[in-house]
Each structure stands twice: as C-alpha cells, then as structure tokens.
Amino acid sequence: MYDYIKNILNTTITYYNELSVLPHTLILIGIIMVPLLIVVAYYTYAERKIIASMQGRLGPNVVGPKGLLQPFADGVKLFFKEIVIPTDSNKFLFLLAPVITFTVAFAAWAVIPFDSVMVLSDINAGLLYVLAMTSLGIYGIIIAGWASNSKYALLGAMRSASLIIAYEIAMGFALVGVIMVSGSLNLGDIIDSQKGSVFHWFWVPLFPLFIIYFISGVAETNRAPFDVAEGESELVAGFHVEYSGMGFAVFFIAEYANMILISALTTILFFGGWLSPFNISSLGNFELNGFVNNILLFLINDGIHWFIIKTFFFMFCFIWFRATFPRYRYDQIMRLGWKILIPITLVWIFVEMIFIYYEVEPWFAQGVVL
C-alpha cells in the first residue's frame, strides 16, 4: 500500500516537472503573439495611411486622434458581425479553414530569432521548419475555397494554390544559396555568419537571390502586384468571398502576419537580423559624457531594435509595391515564376558553387565545415 502511494506520488512529481515547461512556453508564446497581433493591427492602419498619402488622400482620420484607433474599431465591427455560412457548403471545413491559416501563419514564428538570445525554439533545421510551415498555409486557402461552395472562391483558391506552388520553388532555391554560404540551417547561425558590417551581410554576395526571395515572398503572400487570387475586378475577393465577421478577420490577420514573417525572414537571411550595420571596433571610442555615450553605444550595438527597423523597412516595401505596380496578368505571373526566377536561381547557385570551390572570399566563409 505504502509503495503504491509512493509510486503514484513519484509519477505526479515527474508529471509536474514535465508540465511546468508548458506554462513557461505558453508565456513565451504570448510574449511573441501579443506584440505581433498589435503590429498586425497597426500594419493595416499604416497601409491605409501610406497608400492614402501616396495617392493624395487623407486615409482613416476619424476614430481617435489621427484615426489611430481605427484598427480596433474595425476589429470590434468584425467581431460583432454575423458569420454567414453559405448553403450546401461544408460547415466543418468552412470553419476549419481560417483556423488552419491562422495557426500556420503564427507557427513559423517559433524559430525566428529576435535577438542573440530571444528565440522561442532554437532548432537545428530552423530554415526547413519555416519553409515547411509556410508551405502548409496553402491548405487554409484551398479548403476555404472548396468548402464555401462558390465558383469565385474555388477559382481564387486554385489561382492562389498554383501561385504558391510556382513561387515556392524559386523561394526554396534562393534559400539554398543562403545555406551554401552560411553552412547552417539554424537561423541564429545564419545571422552569426553575417557578422561584420553592412557589406558582410548576405545581400552583397547573394544579391540576385535576395531580389528573387523578396519577389517570391510578395507572390507567396498574395499581395499586389501578384494578387490575382483576390483580384477585386475579376473574382470579387478570391478564396474568402463567402467569409464574414470573424472568419474574414482571421484570414486578414493571417495574411498580414505572413507579410511580417516574410519581411522578418528577408531581414534574417539577407540583412543580418539583429546585427548592427556599423563595425563597432572600427568606430573607436566616444568622448561624450556617460549617459549619452551609453545610449549611443546601445543604439549602435547589435540588438533587437536593428531587427525591428529592418523588418519595418521591408514591411513598408510591401505597401509601396501595392501603391506602385499594377496587377500582373495570370499567365505573366506563371511565366515570371517558372521561366525567369527559377533559372536565375539555378544559375546563381552554380556560380556560387564555383566560388566556394575556389575559396573566393565573400562566398567562401572560414567557419564553414566542408
């Protein structure tokens, strides 16, 4: 009897020890998720304001000072709207699709390093994990398009799916180039191998791959000029035509989270993540008084602020493209993806291979184990 109780007690203690990891991880997930959702909310506001100023309009300016509370007004409005389920649609899949899109859009953030220590899960195959998670996002779109029992939605889903398949290949090849130079699949190690100054970041040796990666990223998130999947004048709104209320809001949040993810990945892979653009040792000492000196040193040193600044720049580019370029025709998108971007990446990988074989400097890194 005593042994039995002791046994149960021991198992409970082991359970407790293992389970205590769970709330810890949940808090960390919250620390990543909450700021991300706030950024998503204000990204929509920023998009409307920036495009408005580019087109000589005012943009949202009624709710709150300068319209700053507009995202919350939109959120509340969408939250209280009725969720309409179309007739003859597949109810379970119809409601499952936004959940899949949302989960997958946020799952990839688990391996993103914000700082040299700030990363939820520092896994070896981080880059592969990100690629796998982004490739899963297509299911939300396909299921949404099929389950809504609407031809517009189905056509939008088909366009979106073929777009994602086409551009994922170019994206994957661009990542192969990064892996070849850095010699690692771990995102933290990739950033570490870009140490130095602006010109040590991978955008210099891998310039074509950087351009292709960003173009593919824009295509993958279905943003203008590649937004045929939801081309308003052709398909009303694409795969989420039939969604209203929270279902629509969840798709919207996922799309913006994906845009931020692509921006963050471009920063990490080609622009040195949290690294500072200055070479600190070459700058010498500052002869200022203590407090100002400390602040300046903090700003110039590596840190999460550099990561945020760079990511915001690429997020701005997404909006900039939308205000600048007209929508591509569908067959032209396919041609660009299959016949232009993929051959360029293949050629560049081959060129890189030759450089690495003959140990040419920016491509051949000393730390790489061959």
Add this chain to the structure above:
Amino acid sequence: MDIITILFYLVTSVIIFSSISLVIVNNTVHAALLLVLIFFNSAILWLMLKAEFLSIVLVLVYVGAVLVLFLFVIMLLDIPVKKNSSPKLYLLFSVTTSLIMFAELYMIILFHNFSDEANIVVSSELNNTYEIGLMLFTEYVFSFEITAFILLVAIIAAIAINMSKKQRSLRQDPGKQILENKKSRLKIIKGDEL
C-alpha cells in the same frame, strides 16, 4: 508513462482512426484531407524519434506539395459522391490484402532483431540534417544522382507530352507581346492624307 509516451499514443491513435476513416469516407476531398492528417502525424512520430530532417521534409514535400496537387486534381475533377456498387467484393479484397500485409509485417517484427538499429538512432548526438547530407553525398552519391536523373526524365517527359505543336487554345505568346512596339501597333494618319 511520461509525456512523450502519452503523446505517442495520442498521435498513433489519430493515425489509426484517420487511416480507417480514409478508407471508409465517400467524399474524395475528405479522404485527401485525412491523408494530410496522417502524414502530419507521421511527421510528429518521426520527430519523436529525433529524425528532425525526415519529419520536416515529409511535411514540406508530401504535405506541402504532393497532396496539394492531389487536392487540386480532385477538386477540379469534381467527382460526385456515390455509394459503392459492390461493397461485399470490396470488403473481401480489402480484408485479404490487409491480412497479408499484417502477416508480413508481423513476421518481420518477429524474426528481425531491431534492437541494434534502434540504439544507433537514439544514441546519435550529431546534427541529423548534417549527417544525412553527408551520407547522401558521399556513400550513396550514385543512387542519389540516379534518383535525381529519373526525376528529371519524368519532368521532361511530362512537359514533352503537354507540348504539342497544334494550337488548341487562344493563349497569348509573351515573346511576341514583348517584341511588339508602337510602330507595329499604331498607325497615325494625318488629316490631309485622308
């Protein structure tokens, strides 16, 4: 029982139940989505065996690409949902095949000693992805190259079948469109020439 064991039973039960319902359901789209679920859970099983590369690649290749194409075809064909015409015949075949496969698997598990291989997998402290890459490009480089070559041939064959000289649809030719210029499209006639 620790957390990993509970997770293992959870994942395997999901795999078994979705495999059974995959065979039973009438709707082909549901069947394809169940297959997605099975692959995803198998990836989790591999992750529990510390085979991170294989598990992520399973998600990336099978779930992210191959099954998407499956779903594509199924959705575009719009196969009507229908009942089996001869369920008894199907049942006979399926039971026989599954019994044979079960017997084979059981015999392998019974007569083959797995303990040695299992130890190798668990005790591997090295980076899984790195190890696989090294093996593929040194020890198994010829089989790897031959696989790549077969895939290339398949791609070229698929394109060659589709590329017929005959014009079947009114599609645009981007090459010709790019070569067009203002002169070949627009003719300006002055008023007094009329």
